[in-house]
Amino acid sequence: MTFSELVKHRRSCRKFTDKPVKEETLRAILSDALTAPSSKNVRSTRFMVVRDPETLQRISEMRDFGSSFVKDAPAAIIVMGDTQATDLWRENCAISATILQLSAEARGLGSCWVHVHGRPRLHDNPEGEQAEKYLAHLLDIPQQLGILCVVALGYPDGEPRPHRERDDSDMIIFKN
Numbered sequence: 001m002t003f004s005e006l007v008k009h010r011r012s013c014r015k016f017t018d019k020p021v022k023e024e025t026l027r028a029i030l031s032d033a034l035t036a037p038s039s040k041n042v043r044s045t046r047f048m049v050v051r052d053p054e055t056l057q058r059i060s061e062m063r064d065f066g067s068s069f070v071k072d073a074p075a076a077i078i079v080m081g082d083t084q085a086t087d088l089w090r091e092n093c094a095i096s097a098t099i100l101q102l103s104a105e106a107r108g109l110g111s112c113w114v115h116v117h118g119r120p121r122l123h124d125n126p127e128g129e130q131a132e133k134y135l136a137h138l139l140d141i142p143q144q145l146g147i148l149c150v151v152a153l154g155y156p157d158g159e160p161r162p163h164r165e166r167d168d169s170d171m172i173i174f175k176n
């Protein structure tokens, strides 16, 4: 598969088979993600791998919307950033998470980004408890680390839907 075919084949995957993801595969994906560019090369992104079903269940409860499928994933990677190292820790995390998702795709896995930072636990109570605080407490994450997102991953149950054919030409400007 060419790189262009790879990025076009990737879709968010929220349904996984029971096939476990080997530790060596997870390590290879994280090794790819660790090559991500970062502001001033601070390499502020950190990862936590979770495979325990009970912990995955509790992670899935971090929000009452858009995270429930994490309980059925064989693995999830918590993407965190050192907030003391740089004010751009979120940007650095986002690039790492993207490379992580593409590396997973290249290895035949499906994945989905589940947002954490700035998201409330309850959709209808945006000022209430935050998903990030819940996760930090659940996973004993040091205060210095912000949590941008969780990437759920596993072998996809079913084929991803292809991207819709559409005219995106108004999203690109070629400046003369």
Ligand SMILES: Cc1cc2nc3c(=O)[nH]c(=O)nc-3n(C[C@H](O)[C@H](O)[C@H](O)COP(=O)(O)O)c2cc1C
Pocket (backbone or CB within 6 Å): 010, 011, 012, 013, 014, 066, 067, 112, 113, 114, 115
């Ligand atoms: C910043 C960001 C936050 C996202 N948050 C969630 C989320 O909380 N829950 C979820 O199911 N999907 C989430 N997604 C996945 C998007 O819904 C998905 O990427 C988008 O609908 C496009 O579909 P595709 O990934 O299949 O191309 C998120 C994606 C990004 C980039």
